[in-house]
Amino acid sequence: MTNKGYFHRVSALSPTKLWINNVTVEEARTAIDAGAVGCTQNPTYTWRILSKSSEATHAADIARGLLQATKDDNEVVIRLQRQLVFAVAQVFLPLWESSGGKLGYVSIQGDPFQEEEDAIIEHARASRKGGPPNIMCKIPATANGIKAIEVLAAEGVPLNATEVMAVRQALDVCETWAKAVSKMDNPPPSYYSHIAGIYDEYLKDYVVRHSIDVSADALAQAGLAVARKCYCMTKSRWPDMGFIAGGARGLHHFTEMVGADVCITINWAGTADKLIERDEPVVWRFYNPIADYVLDELLQKVEDFRRAWQVNAIESEEYEKFGPVVYFRKAFEQAWDSARKRIGELRAQM
Numbered sequence: 001m002t003n004k005g006y007f008h009r010v011s012a013l014s015p016t017k018l019w020i021n022n023v024t025v026e027e028a029r030t031a032i033d034a035g036a037v038g039c040t041q042n043p044t045y046t047w048r049i050l051s052k053s054s055e056a057t058h059a060a061d062i063a064r065g066l067l068q069a070t071k072d073d074n075e076v077v078i079r080l081q082r083q084l085v086f087a088v089a090q091v092f093l094p095l096w097e098s099s100g101g102k103l104g105y106v107s108i109q110g111d112p113f114q115e116e117e118d119a120i121i122e123h124a125r126a127s128r129k130g131g132p133p134n135i136m137c138k139i140p141a142t143a144n145g146i147k148a149i150e151v152l153a154a155e156g157v158p159l160n161a162t163e164v165m166a167v168r169q170a171l172d173v174c175e176t177w178a179k180a181v182s183k184m185d186n187p188p189p190s191y192y193s194h195i196a197g198i199y200d201e202y203l204k205d206y207v208v209r210h211s212i213d214v215s216a217d218a219l220a221q222a223g224l225a226v227a228r229k230c231y232c233m234t235k236s237r238w239p240d241m242g243f244i245a246g247g248a249r250g251l252h253h254f255t256e257m258v259g260a261d262v263c264i265t266i267n268w269a270g271t272a273d274k275l276i277e278r279d280e281p282v283v284w285r286f287y288n289p290i291a292d293y294v295l296d297e298l299l300q301k302v303e304d305f306r307r308a309w310q311v312n313a314i315e316s317e318e319y320e321k322f323g324p325v326v327y328f329r330k331a332f333e334q335a336w337d338s339a340r341k342r343i344g345e346l347r348a349q350m
Contacts, residue, residue, distance in 0.1 A: 006279050007035030007272075013282045016258045019244065019265035020272060022048055024055050027268045028091040034276060037099075039092055039106040040138065040160065040193070040246065040265045044335035046081045050342050059084060063346055073343045077336065078111060080343075082127055089132045096134035102189060107160040109138035112332035115320075120148040128157055138162050140329075141169045141192065142320040146176050153180035153190065160244065161192040165199050165324040166308040170230040172316055174238040191242035191263065194230050195328060196223030197249035199308070202324040206304055214301045218294045224256050225290045225298070226308045231260055233311075247328070251275060259284030 007018045019038040020031040022045050031039075049059045062083055066076045089106040096104030108131075110123035124137035136158040139145045149161060153176070161173040173192045181187035200223040207214050231243050245257045245264040248271055254264050255275075266272050298305040304323050307313040319325060 005034055006276050006282075009282050010258060011035055011037075014259050014284060015261040016286075017263045018272070019263045021246070021265045021267050023088060023268055024049065024053055025087050025091055026054065028088045031268055031272065032091065032095065034272065036272075037095060037103040038263055038265075039088060040162075040244070041085050041088065041107060042109050042138070042162070043081075043112045043332035046077055046084060047335040047339040047342070049084055050339055055084075060346060063343055064350065067343070067347050067350060073340050073347065074111065076343045077339045078123070080339075082108065082130060085127075086131045086135070089134050093132050093134055096132075101133070104134050105136040105158060105160075105189065106134060107136040107138040107162075109140075109162065109332075112329055112336055115140055115142065115144055117144045117147045117151075120145060121151055124148070124152050124157060125155075136160050136189075136191075138193075140320075140325075141173050142325070143316045144320070146172055146316065149173060150176050150180050153177050153187070156184070156188055158188040159190040161190075162195070162246070163319075163325050163328055164192050164194045164230065165226070165322060165328075166314050166319070167226060167229050167233060167311055168314050168316075169319055170194065170234050171311065174234045174241045177241060178238050187240070189242060191244045192230075192234075193244040193246040193265070194227045195247035195324070196227045196245060197253045198247035198328045199223040199226065199324045200253075201247075201249050202327040203302065203304065205327075206323060207302060212301050214297060218297045219302075221290060221294050222298055222302070222305050222308075223253070225295065226305075227257070228286065228290065229309065231262065231286075235261070251278075255280070255283075256285045256288075258282060259286035262286075 010016050018036045019040055020036040021040050023031060049055050063076060063080050066079050085108045092104040092106050108127050120139055127135055127137055138160045139149055140163045141161045153159060164170050170192055177190055203222050227245060243262045245262050248266045254266055257264050
């Protein structure tokens with residue numbers, strides 16, 4: 001076949017698809033040309049745009065207009081995030097239209113400090129009402145988030161359940177979603193996102209903090225091992241629920257997933273652009289087995305791997321406080337705080 005670029009070849013030679021993460025409008029256009037069929041934005045996005053993006057001036061101008069409408073700086077961040085994400089969704093909209101609503105979704109996630117069930121539902125409804133039809137609502141896979149998923153899925157809202165670090169979370173999300181849409185003839189596309197790269201990053205810190213002597217070879221496979229188990233257990237029971245592999249922290253978090261019916265969301269700079277540059281052969285690696293010695297060592301030595309791997313090792317009430325979930329959310333909270341402070345600075349200048 002003609003070489004149209006690495007990601008086009010991945011889509012042509014496997015069921016694996018590229019999504020792009022936290023992109024500007026210009027990066028979105030470039031990513032689509034390279035083969036991206038969807039996009040995830042998270043609560044760090046607004047700060048990324050305000051702090052160092054080529055679109056920072058434009059974003060600040062939007063914020064100044066929003067400051068006239070409300071005295072609540074946090075509400076300005078929420079509204080600014082929506083406008084910025086909606087602009088990216090418009091770039092993906094032709095893909096959504098040409099695919100009959102199967103591709104071209106752009107997900108948005110709300111305030112990480114407001115993750116009560118009602119707040120999650122309210123943000124999702126407002127984002128869907130005010131945005132393009134290809135907006136997908138990103139919901140944390142916590143106890144409150146899963147309750148919100150039950151309500152929103154029944155309303156026909158396209159969903160991306162994120163912050164999945166444990167097999168049990170994936171099973172709970174899928175079971176809840178399936179029950180909620182069971183009477184629908186054509187439920188909208190929905191996904192859950194397993195965050196393998198962030199999970200790996202967390203475990204590296206975890207074993208240092210707890211002085212755990214575990215081999216680097218085993219530790220490097222932990223996130224992908226959990227991802228594979230999530231995929232295999234959910235795909236067989238709920239084939240209509242999509243799987244997004246997220247939180248990539250290395251090129252292997254893409255290449256080792258190739259072959260599965262998954263969407264892999266990666267950053268443009270430092271990941272997508274590097275894979276395009278390397279233009280490696282498309283090889284199905286997802287179904288490569290995890291060696292027994294790897295699982296044995298991780299299960300014996302690393303408690304937060306055992307809780308992620310074993311189906312009944314964690315309860316839904318524990319998801320919000322599960323170490324890798326807390327670690328992931330902390331980055332969201334820090335970026336959200338920074339965006340809120342920047343809005344305060346802009347208000348002071350008026």
